[in-house]
Amino acid sequence: xxxxxxxxxxxxxxxxxxxxxxxxxxxxxxxxxxxxxxxxxxxxxxxxxxxxxxxxxxxxxxxxxxxxxxxxxxxxxxxxxxxxxxxxxxxxxxxxxxxxxxxxxxxxxxxxxxxxxxxxxxxxxxxxxxxxxxxxxxxxxxxxxxxxxxxxxxxxxxxxxxxxxxxxxxxxxxxxxxxxxxxxxxxxxxxxxxxxxxxxxxxxxxxxxxxxxxxxxxxxxxxxxxxxxxxxxxxxxxxxxxxxxxxxxxxxxxxxxxxxxxxxxxxxxxxxxxxxxxxxxxxxxxxxxxxxxxxxxxxxxxxxxxxxxxxxxxxxxxxxxxxxxxxxxxxxxxxxxxxxxxxxxxxxxxxxxxxxxxxxxxxxxxxxxxxxxxxxxxxxxxxxxxxxxxxxxxxxxxxxxxxxxxxxxxxxxxxxxxxxxxxxxxxxxxxx
Numbered sequence: 001x002x003x004x005x006x007x008x009x010x011x012x013x014x015x016x017x018x019x020x021x022x023x024x025x026x027x028x029x030x031x032x033x034x035x036x037x038x039x040x041x042x043x044x045x046x047x048x049x050x051x052x053x054x055x056x057x058x059x060x061x062x063x064x065x066x067x068x069x070x071x072x073x074x075x076x077x078x079x080x081x082x083x084x085x086x087x088x089x090x091x092x093x094x095x096x097x098x099x100x101x102x103x104x105x106x107x108x109x110x111x112x113x114x115x116x117x118x119x120x121x122x123x124x125x126x127x128x129x130x131x132x133x134x135x136x137x138x139x140x141x142x143x144x145x146x147x148x149x150x151x152x153x154x155x156x157x158x159x160x161x162x163x164x165x166x167x168x169x170x171x172x173x174x175x176x177x178x179x180x181x182x183x184x185x186x187x188x189x190x191x192x193x194x195x196x197x198x199x200x201x202x203x204x205x206x207x208x209x210x211x212x213x214x215x216x217x218x219x220x221x222x223x224x225x226x227x228x229x230x231x232x233x234x235x236x237x238x239x240x241x242x243x244x245x246x247x248x249x250x251x252x253x254x255x256x257x258x259x260x261x262x263x264x265x266x267x268x269x270x271x272x273x274x275x276x277x278x279x280x281x282x283x284x285x286x287x288x289x290x291x292x293x294x295x296x297x298x299x300x301x302x303x304x305x306x307x308x309x310x311x312x313x314x315x316x317x318x319x320x321x322x323x324x325x326x327x328x329x330x331x332x333x334x335x336x337x338x339x340x341x342x343x344x345x346x347x348x349x350x351x352x353x354x355x356x357x358x359x360x361x362x363x364x365x366x367x368x369x370x371x372x373x374x375x376x377x378x379x380x381x382x383x384x385x386x387x388x389x390x391x392x393x394x395x396x397x398x399x400x401x402x403x404x405x406x407x408x409x410x411x412x413x414x415x416x417x418x419x420x421x422x423x424x425x426x427x428x429x430x431x432x
Contacts, residue, residue, distance in 0.1 A: 107172025
């Protein structure tokens with residue numbers, strides 16, 4: 001009851017944070033306002049705060065927006081309430097933040113991951129959509145929190161608050177990881193390669209919704225597909241389509257051939273394998289041989305090994321098409337995630353903890369429901385490779401529309417449920 005009272009005490013603040021982050025939605029590597037406010041609040045609480053290049057390896061970031069876009073958004077963030085002290089540190093595509101709470105008593109290291117980024121989706125602006133009706137729909141055209149990461153960030157700050165208030169009851173070290181650019185699986189690897197979980201004994205990532213009902217908690221989500229996201233640019237030679245077509249090298253034709261080849265890759269017998277071409281852009285006019293074409297594709301696999309097979313075959317197809325038609329090709333990996341399996345012992349411990357929460361009506365240990373891809377798997381893999389335990393939890397909630405939909409919204413009661421369960425996990429694991 002004491003824990004529930006503590007959670008109830010910050011309920012309104014959780015909702016306020018969520019609605020603020022929702023209103024000022026920022027997509028991957030542009031979470032400047034969000035990250036600066038997170039860092040400032042953690043510092044105010046007394047956490048040891050690191051951010052930007054201190055917690056991200058530059059060369060492992062993927063799909064980072066153009067410098068001009070980042071600089072423009074930095075000005076937007078400053079004009080819309082970013083914390084000036086932390087602004088420079090989290091600018092230029094280095095928007096990761098880590099808060100560490102030292103209890104100065106021997107014990108394990110536990111890390112919690114919260115993603116912060118919005119999607120590049122135009123939010124619905126009609127009375128049927130609660131955020132619009134209540135006045136907190138996104139003011140950032142073309143950006144929207146349509147996956148619940150505004151809630152994840154708020155949950156992280158709520159957990160930070162309760163942990164600090166109960167620091168004397170804890171032993172060991174707590175790390176709160178606020179990750180950029182989960183969408184497109186672009187941001188986690190840079191933080192993992194910076195070594196921030198190399199000393200971690202327990203790692204927990206969470207997601208709200210995902211088809212799980214309000215009041216239900218899944219303590220071990222499986223079904224992650226490993227993935228690789230690729231941007232491919234073919235560079236041919238323009239020519240007049242009527243006057244001298246033989247002098248051109250048709251990048252559109254090359255890209256089209258590549259698309260057919262990609263869908264012809266044999267599927268893998270060991271498990272699910274996927275390839276998809278989401279974008280093909282080329283050409284400037286009906287009478288011009290296209291000199292450039294862009295493909296945005298992805299591969300996926302039930303295991304990291306299957307995805308590596310799909311990626312290797314896809315790259316061979318794309319290079320082969322370029323060679324056949326004598327054009328140049330640039331291939332860039334702009335996102336990546338591993339497959340992942342939760343640690344059974346941690347899944348069971350968290351299930352027993354969740355069963356004691358007055359908010360939780362049902363606990364599911366393992367869910368094999370397909371989940372797509374998540375780059376939290378980089379954190380999981382690193383922790384497990386160093387003999388730690390890791391898992392991915394789902395905190396259920398009622399959704400107004402599906403994830404990545406322009407009317408996505410959720411029952412804000414989930415914020416209190418998540419904080420309660422995560423706080424109980426720290427109180428239990430760090431006092432064992």
